[in-house]
Amino acid sequence: MKADQVAVGGDPITVxxxxxxxxxxxxxxxxxxxxxxxxxxxxxxPVLWDIDxxxxxxxLVAIVGPNGAGKSTMIKACLGLVPMASGRVEFWGMPLRxxxxxxxxxxxxxxxxxxxxxxxxxVVCMGRYRKIGWFRPVSRSHKMAAKxxxxxxxxxxxxxxxxxxxxxxxxxxxxxxxxLAQEADLYFMDEPFAGVDASTERAIVExxxxxxxxxxxxxxxxxxxxxxxxxxxxxxLLNMRVVASGPVAETVTQKNLHKTYGGRLTLLSEASEAxxxxxx
Amino acid sequence: MRSxxxxxxxxxxxxxxxxxxxxxxxxxxxxxxxxxxxxxxTTVMLGTTLLGIAAGIIGCYALLRKRSLMADALSHATLPxxxxxxxxxxxxxxxxxxxxxxxxxxAVTGVLGVxxxxxxxxxxxxxxxxxxxxxxxxxxxxxxxxxxxxxSMSTGSQGGLSRFxxxxxxxxxxxxxxxxxxxxxxxxxxAVLLLKEFALVSFNxxxxxxxxWPVTFIDLLMMSLIVLVTVAGLQAVGLILVVAMLIIPAxxxxxxxDRLRWLVVIAAIIGGLxxxxxxxxxxxxxxxxxxxxxxxxxxxxFLASMLLAPRRGMLAQGFQRAHLKWKIARDHLLExxxxxGAAGEAVVGHEEIRRxxxxxxxxxxxxxxxxxxxxxxxxxxxxxxxLRLTDRGREQGGRVARNHALWEQYLVSHxxxxxxxxxxxxxxxxxxxxxxxxxxxxxALDGRGAVQGAAL
Numbered sequence: 011m012k013a014d015q016v017a018v019g020g021d022p023i024t025v026x027x028x029x030x031x032x033x034x035x036x037x038x039x040x041x042x043x044x045x046x047x048x049x050x051x052x053x054x055x056p057v058l059w060d061i062d063x064x065x066x067x068x069x070l071v072a073i074v075g076p077n078g079a080g081k082s083t084m085i086k087a088c089l090g091l092v093p094m095a096s097g098r099v100e101f102w103g104m105p106l107r108x109x110x111x112x113x114x115x116x117x118x119x120x121x122x123x124x125x126x127x128x129x130x131x132x133v134v135c136m137g138r139y140r141k142i143g144w145f146r147p148v149s150r151s152h153k154m155a156a157k158x159x160x161x162x163x164x165x166x167x168x169x170x171x172x173x174x175x176x177x178x179x180x181x182x183x184x185x186x187x188x189x190l191a192q193e194a195d196l197y198f199m200d201e202p203f204a205g206v207d208a209s210t211e212r213a214i215v216e217x218x219x220x221x222x223x224x225x226x227x228x229x230x231x232x233x234x235x236x237x238x239x240x241x242x243x244x245x246x247l248l249n250m251r252v253v254a255s256g257p258v259a260e261t262v263t264q265k266n267l268h269k270t271y272g273g274r275l276t277l278l279s280e281a282s283e284a285x286x287x288x289x290x
Numbered sequence: 291m292r293s294x295x296x297x298x299x300x301x302x303x304x305x306x307x308x309x310x311x312x313x314x315x316x317x318x319x320x321x322x323x324x325x326x327x328x329x330x331x332t333t334v335m336l337g338t339t340l341l342g343i344a345a346g347i348i349g350c351y352a353l354l355r356k357r358s359l360m361a362d363a364l365s366h367a368t369l370p371x372x373x374x375x376x377x378x379x380x381x382x383x384x385x386x387x388x389x390x391x392x393x394x395x396x397a398v399t400g401v402l403g404v405x406x407x408x409x410x411x412x413x414x415x416x417x418x419x420x421x422x423x424x425x426x427x428x429x430x431x432x433x434x435x436x437x438x439x440x441x442s443m444s445t446g447s448q449g450g451l452s453r454f455x456x457x458x459x460x461x462x463x464x465x466x467x468x469x470x471x472x473x474x475x476x477x478x479x480x481a482v483l484l485l486k487e488f489a490l491v492s493f494n495x496x497x498x499x500x501x502x503w504p505v506t507f508i509d510l511l512m513m514s515l516i517v518l519v520t521v522a523g524l525q526a527v528g529l530i531l532v533v534a535m536l537i538i539p540a541x542x543x544x545x546x547x548d549r550l551r552w553l554v555v556i557a558a559i560i561g562g563l564x565x566x567x568x569x570x571x572x573x574x575x576x577x578x579x580x581x582x583x584x585x586x587x588x589x590x591x592f593l594a595s596m597l598l599a600p601r602r603g604m605l606a607q608g609f610q611r612a613h614l615k616w617k618i619a620r621d622h623l624l625e626x627x628x629x630x631g632a633a634g635e636a637v638v639g640h641e642e643i644r645r646x647x648x649x650x651x652x653x654x655x656x657x658x659x660x661x662x663x664x665x666x667x668x669x670x671x672x673x674x675x676x677l678r679l680t681d682r683g684r685e686q687g688g689r690v691a692r693n694h695a696l697w698e699q700y701l702v703s704h705x706x707x708x709x710x711x712x713x714x715x716x717x718x719x720x721x722x723x724x725x726x727x728x729x730x731x732x733x734a735l736d737g738r739g740a741v742q743g744a745a746l
Contacts, residue, residue, distance in 0.1 A: 016666035021471050039402060053414060060410045086496070088634065089496075089500045090499065090500070091496050091499055091500065109503070110500070110501065110502040113500065115496075115497055115500040115501070117494065117497055121494070121496060122493055122494045123356075123493070126354065126489075126492070127354075127544065127547065127548050127549060127550050127553050128489065128493065128548075128549070128550055129548070131547070131705060132489075132550070133493070136489075136490050136493070136494070136497065137501075139487075139490055139501065139503070140501045140502055140503075142486075144487065145483045145484070146486075148486065183315075188497075192501070207730070209730055
């Protein structure tokens with residue numbers, strides 16, 4: 011596999027990176043997303059240190075960890091929304107640029123202004139914009155496709171509602187529908203279950219299962235430890251670094267959870283505090 | 291503001307009649323509004339109308355991207371550019387008053403101001419509003435200083451530069467009107483072709499990036515359009531007020547619609563109308579600066595929108611709130627009657643219902659008035675010995691009682707709220723439960739058999 015990477019990569023950067031990565035776990039080119047030695051820093055304060063992770067195919071992966079563990083940041087760094095200090099992310103062995111069309115994204119609900127003058131259907135149509143392209147209006151067929159996505163999350167009758175007139179859970183479902191409209195093979199979701207009502211939670215879980223059955227993968231920041239085992243089959247325990255990853259049953263153990271959540275101010279975060287302080 | 295508008299409708303208010311200015315006659319007013327007051331006036335009115343349309347459309351982008359204050363800083367930062375362009379062109383011997391050169395200078399320092407804001411803002415200790423305030427005032431200050439330098443130069447013909455601060459609409463020439471129509475065309479084309487892209491970037495930048503759109507480039511396009519219309523509006527409205535033409539029509543239009551397409555159309559109409567009326571008023575009343583009058587017209591439309599718009603306007607919202615209050619009070623009374631009357635045909639005595647409602651903080655008078663009002667609406671009938679629910683009233687009372695019970699049970703059994711605390715919150719919530727939520731509650735409580743007894 012390593013020889014493969016060099017041959018495929020070819021350029022000196024890949025070869026150079028490989029020598030650094032020699033001691034690291036093997037990365038599979040089939041993996042929907044593989045993260046190599048990712049380090050992310052916000053204003054000199056490291057938030058993610060040396061993350062290595064391969065998402066299995068056709069898996070529902072939960073990223074679990076305490077507040078400030080860097081869960082969202084990890085997703086954003088994968089998607090190029092936050093610059094990496096070092097490291098590399100590949101999708102099916104390709105860089106982000108080539109894989110964009112196969113990646114769906116559900117951002118945090120709080121990240122947008124819901125007073126924006128658009129309807130639920132308009133938002134879902136945004137998932138089709140890449141397919142529609144520059145300058146062209148949203149055609150009827152794209153609108154139909156978007157409507158179907160709204161229907162899949164149980165929101166068909168709310169298509170014409172202005173988005174501020176939806177409940178928090180309904181807004182979350184609109185975001186999910188927009189990601190479905192992207193018709194991606196890999197989905198990143200940032201806290202889709204945060205602050206939603208019971209029927210939304212059910213709708214999301216149903217969609218996750220459907221996606222898995224269709225052979226797609228989902229990587230999902232998740233805050234509720236109680237439901238990790240029920241909703242997901244893989245877990246990545248994160249607290250600035252990867253504490254553990256693998257099938258939920260083996261990963262989400264008392265011992266690992268303690269390592270992830272226990273003793274908030276670990277040596278690592280103390281060190282990064284010191285770096286941040288001395289840096290400026 | 292009102293009086294200016296009033297002049298259009300009803301001639302002149304008496305306060306202005308005291309001055310020595312002759313007041314326009316009806317005929318003059320109609321002539322002006324019909325673009326028949328001579329070539330110059332027509333040019334100015336066309337120019338400001340077109341500018342208003344362009345600014346209305348492009349102002350929507352500024353509003354949606356939350357760049358209104360940025361646009362203000364941008365317009366103030368044009369002043370040093372105007373002065374510098376004048377000095378440079380005078381120094382190298384070009385006619386300093388060439389409008390094109392001055393506007394290019396304006397655009398250059400305007401953009402520089404925006405770039406400076408972003409550079410300062412990148413520093414973690416300075417918030418964006420502070421950065422905007424700093425750039426706005428410092429660039430404007432620099433412009434004033436440079437203007438005084440220009441004034442002391444020996445070149446002569448420098449006097450006209452300060453017109454960019456307050457605007458001098460009357461000096462608009464045919465060429466300016468042509469420029470305005472080109473800019474209006476650009477604005478309309480941008481709205482037709484790029485509204486989708488602009489909306490995506492404004493609504494959810496992260497998603498736009500992930501899906502591969504060149505966010506920075508699209509942002510730059512939006513910003514360029516704002517620069518374009520700002521610089522174009524400098525001469526007409528002046529750099530202090532030009533931002534009003536961007537912000538006000540879009541903000542006013544937001545009261546009338548929830549749809550982006552309509553927002554742009556309505557903002558264009560409001561902007562165009564303000565430009566048209568403002569120029570007309572200032573043509574009718576000499577010495578009234580058109581730029582300021584245009585802004586006042588836009589302000590009047592904004593005020594009217596804020597007050598009168600259906601659903602989103604202040605009056606409509608006040609009415610909605612009052613209506614909800616009324617509904618809650620009605621439901622309380624009906625629920626109590628329903629319970630006292632045990633859902634049947636019985637009459638509940640006046641004294642008893644007063645006593646019950648007093649426990650809920652209602653005065654006897656209030657209970658009496660509400661009882662009469664509800665009787666008038668057919669919810670109940672008022673007999674000599676007491677109140678009796680009509681079929682409709684009984685149905686509603688039963689529904690409220692059932693929702694009440696559902697919610698109460700839910701709070702106790704699912705949300706772990708102590709029963710003693712439940713009733714208080716129930717009173718607020720039960721009236722706003724949606725049908726979807728009620729179904730949800732029923733499903734949640736079904737199987738536990740918890741609700742049956744309470745509800746039926």
